[in-house]
Amino acid sequence: MANDVVASLQRWGQVAARGRDLFRDVESVVARDPYTVEIRLREANGLVPLALAIPSQGAVIYPREVIEEAGAGQIRRFIGTGPYRFVEHVPDVRIRLERFDGYRARDDAPDGMAGRRDAHLDAIEFLPVPDASVRIAGVQRGDYHFAHSIPTDEFARLRAIRSVTPLVITTPQWAGFMFNHRAGLATNRLLRRAIVAALDEEAILRGTYGPKQFWRPTPSFYPREHPMWTEAGAEIYRQHDPAAARRMLAEAGYRGQPIRWMVSSEMPHHLAAATIAKSQLEAAGLAIDLQVMDWATLVSRRSRPDGWDVFTTTFGFVPDPVFLLPLSPTWPGWYQDREMQAHMRLLWRHADPRVRVQIWSRAQQRFYNQAVAVRLGDWFPMLLHRAELRGVVAGPGTFHWNVWITRSP
Incomplete structure (x- = not known):
């Protein structure tokens, strides 16, 4: 009901970096009324629907x-009001969801993360399997239907196996190194x-x-097809x-x-990039004092x-530059710059794509001038699923509604 939405949005505007930006x-x-929520703004803002829809640090309703x-x-306390409901979380063992019979799907066609969502499966279990080789073998044997983060050098071999389907995400993520702008050696712009x-x-x-199809060296945060490409x-x-x-170092x-550099041993591509760097x-x-640790410790x-x-990380695709985490003064790295924040405010204000790309071009130039972070370039992750798992969509986010299982090939 509307009161649930109001409480959820107010909390989101306090605790989430992207919520604070909008609020x-x-x-x-x-x-x-019970079905109407009004958001009143202090001044014009062209990104309210996008800010509410973005899934990462999203405006989840409780x-x-x-x-x-x-x-x-x-x-x-997790409720779950979508096609699947939360059942249990056993730390380091599994998360289990089951079909929510009280859910009613929309009538429109599926469109990425929007549109109709059907629950064709009785239950979904998410299992932590840190070793990529174990994930691959498990999908091949049929122990798992789906696996994340498959090493890209396995693509050619897996493509030849009839029982599995390697899937390349064509929406780019980007790999990089985030600097600490608040304390330590990296506060020196010339050193960065x-x-x-x-x-x-x-x-x-x-x-x-590995193979060239999985990476792209480019200064742009967006592909050429995107209106914010520069x-x-x-x-x-x-x-x-x-x-x-x-x-520059002498100056x-x-x-x-020693530059204290954190990297996770649980992310093989993070460790590889940091080791080469x-x-x-x-x-x-x-x-370079490369400090290797598990991801939870790094976070x-x-x-x-x-x-x-410095720490090594990767960033998922976001539909607009205002949502880029390295530019947020509240995200680890704590980049504070009046000129950049002025650019971000203008991006929030304007809706015309021609005006916005000009603003973003100046902001992207500022990103490189200031060495906010190291952007290595785009990369395209690979997933793996059983051939009988149908309806899987290769997009910027992974979801399992509208997915079903046929007979094994």
Whole structure:
């Protein structure tokens, strides 16, 4: 009901970075009747529907009593009102969903994450399987129907196996290294620029992702088909000049202090990219203290500004630059820049694509001038599923409604 929506949106506007970005312009959220919610803005904003629809850090709706129970803490009671309902979470073992018989699908056609959602399966279980080789073997044997994060160098072999289907996500993600702008050595812009200058992004992409079809060296955060495509900053992205990097290091006053670099051993492509980068940077005169840890530890440590300078990560596709996490002052890295924030505010204000791409071109140039983060380039993840699993969509997000199982081939 409307009161649940109001409570959920108000909480989202407080606890989620993307919610806070939108709620800077929100004057009030009120329930006008049981089925109508009014969002009143302080000034024009062209991205309200997009901000509400984006799934990552999304505006999820909970019953009001669940919001009140959680207070300022984490949501602990999960309801589930979509095609599948939450049943249980056994940490490090499984998450189980079951068909929700009370759900009624829309009448329109499916369209990515929108449109009609049908629950063709009785239940779905998500199982943590850290080892990629075990995931692959499990799908081949029929232990699992679907697996994430398949090494791209397995594509040719898996494509020849009739019982499985390797699936390449054509919506690009991007790989990179995030700097700590709040504390430590990476607060020095010249040192950050030196790191960017020393790196050979194409060599890192090749060594990390293998076959060329799985990666693309580009300064643009968006493909050419997207209205926000621009090559602003290309001269910095394509620099690869270790000699220039050494000059910048000298100007920055760098004296061989170790750069504390966090990377997860649970993300093989993260570790591969960081290892190749370490070799390139050391050749340019930097000392890299590569600290390898599990992902949960990295996520915990990156939330505190003391103790690290860089961490390796990948970023999913977002439909608009205002949602790019490295540009958020509240996301780990804590990039604070008045000029960039002014660009972001203009992007929130304007709806005309021609005006917006001009604003974003200036912002992307600022990203490279400031060395906000290292953008290595695009990469295209690979999934694997059983051939009898049908209806799987290769998009920016993975979902399992509208998916069904036929007889084994």
